[in-house]
Amino acid sequence: MARRPRSRMDEWQQTTLLVLGFAALLWFSEIVDVFLGNALDEYGVRPRTDEGLLGILFAPLLHGGWTHLWANTIPVVILGFLTLITGVRRGLAATAIIWVVAGLGVWLVGDPGTVHLGASGLVFGWISHLALRGFLNRRANEIFLGILVLFLYGSVLVGVLPGQPGVSWEGHLFGLVGGLVAAYALRDRAGRQTRRGATYPR
Secondary structure, three states: OOOOOOOHHHHHHHHHHHHHHHHHHHHHHHHHHHHOOOHHHHHOEOOOOOHHHHHHHHHHHOOOOHHHHHHHHHHHHHHHHHHHHOOHHHHHHHHHHHHHHHHHHHHHHOOOOOOEOOOHHHHHHHHHHHHHHHHHHOOHHHHHHHHHHHHHHHHHHHHHOOOOOOOOHHHHHHHHHHHHHHHHHOOOOOOEEEEOOEEEEO
């Protein structure tokens, strides 16, 4: 049975559903957290504690109140969409790398006794990933997209600097690092590609 090739519209629909679904999950998590008296906030990243390792998995889904969540929602939707629209699989892989690198970095270097949560690590990772990947892949459309993202969101990168009370600069910094790692790890292989065991020049 022949399969219908996926159209560009199919990709846009899938990307939109994934991004809006993730944003809805963030809001649902906060609703549950409020209902439980903010008990879920304890599942953020707790540096260098055994229980804090769970935060690597859960921290991006949790927020310290509605203001924190709202501040992250619009960047999550916009940058998440831009990350996925040029390739859902690659975008999801990049997101997974950013997620782990950001959480692990915070767990390793964060101040003892603190709890780090929020999707801002993903936001910073998506910014750096989008900014770098076009130059690594040598694709004009991705380079233009990266420049546009830096124009729109470059000013927030000061958030990687320490000294802002109540702000996890560690999460921002390692999210940014995760985006750079993802861009490099998932870059296109230049020069030639393998098809059915043989190599052909591009």
